[in-house]
Amino acid sequence: MLSLWWLLLPLALGLLVRLPAPASLTGAQGERKLARLLARHLDERYLVVHDVTLAIDGSTTQIDHLVLSPYGVFVIETKTYSGWIFGSEHQAQWTQQHYRHKTRFQNPLRQNYKHVLAVCRQLGLPATQVHSVVAFMGSARFKTAMPANVCTGAEVLIYIRGFHQPCFGDAVVSALASRLERRRLAPGRATTKQHLANLKAAEQGQPCPACGGAMVLRKARNSQERFWGCRRFPQCRGTRPLVLPSLTDSNPL
DSSP, rough: HHHHHHHHHHHHHHHHHHHHOOOHHHHHHHHHHHHHHHHSOOOTTTTEEEEEEEEETTTEEEEEEEEEEEEEEEEEEOOOSEEEOOOOOTEEEEEEEETTTEEEEEHHHHHHHHHHHHHHHHHHHOOGGGGEEEEESSSOOOOOOOTTTTEEHHEEEEEEEEOOSSOOHHHHHHHHHHHHHHHHHHOOOHHHHHHHHHHHTTTTTTTOTTTTTOEEEEETTOOOOOOEEEEETOOOEEEEEOOOOOTEEEOOO
């Protein structure tokens, strides 16, 4: 019996190694990896703040990373994906392809727009001084041309350090950091719970596009993207993306 156990042990360990990590853990790992990159490779001119929740239009929005610098404020949305990514700046939804399986997800530039809008309003800055950045931290590879502010891995550092024209002095950067600290909601479980409650409150009046029934807020298994899904799932698979402010708003302030 003991000899049989030793024969089965390598097989069991191999299965454990191959098991995928939970999706929520994968997303958190991507955010932590980017946080380490920013901390190690941006010098003292750049102040990095993580997990920022701000109020906007009677609700809240959560920002993965904020970089305050003399060259502007960088608002970073982190994505942890594998496979191939297809999309363009103006498409409402992008596509992730992993082998033969395809999944649609909301254009992260549109998702990050609300974050940028909240930063502009809370810090009193024009949109020209607040820069949207999307960082893919998984093994995903782009299969279509992407804007310069959609990056993979360490390319985020290249993009941020590509801004050389100062728009703030050191005193202004410090003042912005102080104002951000006053305006952000205190990090922690209570703030996260409130943010999720705000998302669920928007559920009212969201009919399913497939059957017309009620919809509920759901989370994609792989990407952790939040979306509206039909309450009758799996009988009905109708979905809607979370509604964000229009990208055509030319004066967000």
